[in-house]
Amino acid sequence: MIVDLSFDFWVEIQFRWTGRFPPALIDEIGRQKVEIYKSLKPDPDHEGMLSGSRVINVGKRRFDVLFASDNYQIDHATDTHPLRVMIIDELH
Amino acid sequence: MARPKAAHHEPSIPEEQLEFSNVTDLRQNLLPAIERIEKNPALRFLILKHGRPQAVLMSAETYDLVKKLMNQLVSAQASMPRAAAVEGAFRRLRDERGTRANPAPSANEERVSQQIELMTTMLFDIKKQLRARKVAKAESGD
Numbered sequence: 001m002i003v004d005l006s007f008d009f010w011v012e013i014q015f016r017w018t019g020r021f022p023p024a025l026i027d028e029i030g031r032q033k034v035e036i037y038k039s040l041k042p043d044p045d046h047e048g049m050l051s052g053s054r055v056i057n058v059g060k061r062r063f064d065v066l067f068a069s070d071n072y073q074i075d076h077a078t079d080t081h082p083l084r085v086m087i088i089d090e091l092h
Numbered sequence: 093m094a095r096p097k098a099a100h101h102e103p104s105i106p107e108e109q110l111e112f113s114n115v116t117d118l119r120q121n122l123l124p125a126i127e128r129i130e131k132n133p134a135l136r137f138l139i140l141k142h143g144r145p146q147a148v149l150m151s152a153e154t155y156d157l158v159k160k161l162m163n164q165l166v167s168a169q170a171s172m173p174r175a176a177a178v179e180g181a182f183r184r185l186r187d188e189r190g191t192r193a194n195p196a197p198s199a200n201e202e203r204v205s206q207q208i209e210l211m212t213t214m215l216f217d218i219k220k221q222l223r224a225r226k227v228a229k230a231e232s233g234d
Contacts, residue, residue: 009184010180011181013169049186086178087177
């Protein structure tokens with residue numbers, strides 16, 4: 001199974017423009033992406049979507065990351081499953 | 093050898109490509125590119141390394157403008173309630189349905205185009221708010 005990681009527009013702005021999150025967070029999410037995808041549950045409010053959140057540590061900083069995946073966007077031919085980073089909140 | 097060439101994908105944007113394969117190439121072509129930007133502040137160069145876009149060279153004034161726009165967008169997003177932000181992220185994900193069947197470049201172009209559309213809409217709203225605020229201020233000053 002291949003997990004195709006992507007970022008919501010606003011998360012991308014926070015990474016690429018404001019620099020609010022450390023680049024190491026992307027690496028860490030990338031390392032955990034298969035495990036994260038497997039832990040997602042059907043989202044009761046969004047038909048066809050899976051979702052779940054996870055706390056990810058980067059050094060001393062902690063981030064609560066909301067993930068989602070759209071079942072309609074699974075590429076069955078290549079067994080590629082999308083995983084979207086929806087929102088990131090830093091925990092203090 | 094660095095070679096400026098016109099970008100053909102978006103003819104309306106004064107964007108050129110500057111390809112380099114080593115530091116000497118970059119050094120030789122950077123100054124002429126900056127001189128051209130000084131004459132035409134709308135011109136920007138997409139700097140490619142081994143054919144892949146790596147950075148953008150633009151006038152400082154243009155960069156200031158981009159900064160202002162981006163910072164306004166970021167402020168607008170920061171003031172949005174979390175629930176609305178989550179809902180927006182789900183809506184954008186759902187809107188991509190059907191694009192993944194055509195992988196990488198075209199799906200990505202579609203995504204960028206949606207993002208530009210969203211930014212334009214938001215900027216228009218911000219402009220409207222600013223105008224309304226200005227009118228209200230002027231009226232209260234009377």
